[in-house]
Amino acid sequence: MKKIALIACNMIRSGNLCPGDAKCLVAMSRKEGEFKRYENEDAHIVGIVDCGGCEGNKNRVVPSMAVLKMHLTALNEQVDAVHLGTCIMKFCKRKDDLLEAVKEKAGVEVIEGTHAYIPPTIFGR
Numbered sequence: 001m002k003k004i005a006l007i008a009c010n011m012i013r014s015g016n017l018c019p020g021d022a023k024c025l026v027a028m029s030r031k032e033g034e035f036k037r038y039e040n041e042d043a044h045i046v047g048i049v050d051c052g053g054c055e056g057n058k059n060r061v062v063p064s065m066a067v068l069k070m071h072l073t074a075l076n077e078q079v080d081a082v083h084l085g086t087c088i089m090k091f092c093k094r095k096d097d098l099l100e101a102v103k104e105k106a107g108v109e110v111i112e113g114t115h116a117y118i119p120p121t122i123f124g125r
């Protein structure tokens with residue numbers, strides 16, 4: 001069984017622009033987008049941490065991952081792969097720095113992206 005951690009954009013999460021991390025969670029349950037790679041295996045999201053915010057995010061995302069590991073270890077869980085959210089990959093100007101910091105410390109596969117759902121139109125049907 002694969003255990004997945006997600007890293008999400010602090011600004012988008014705190015602004016409730018992606019309420020409940022719904023798109024990532026739905027994509028995982030349907031094994032769509034970047035989660036399609038798990039379609040033939042059991043895979044679960046075990047944690048979501050945010051990037052730490054635009055100021056100094058590179059320095060905050062790694063401690064956040066360490067705290068997640070601490071909590072998961074206490075629950076006898078682990079992380080097998082980390083996905084950087086589509087919110088980061090599509091909209092973050094600091095994504096290269098974030099990716100570098102996460103890849104340097106994760107110790108597991110780091111995947112760029114989560115869901116592939118386009119934002120809904122405002123007035124269209």
Ligand code: SF4
Nearest residue numbers: 009010011051054092
């Ligand atoms: S650094 Fe990027 S991912 Fe983090 S809050 Fe800012 S825009 Fe979002």
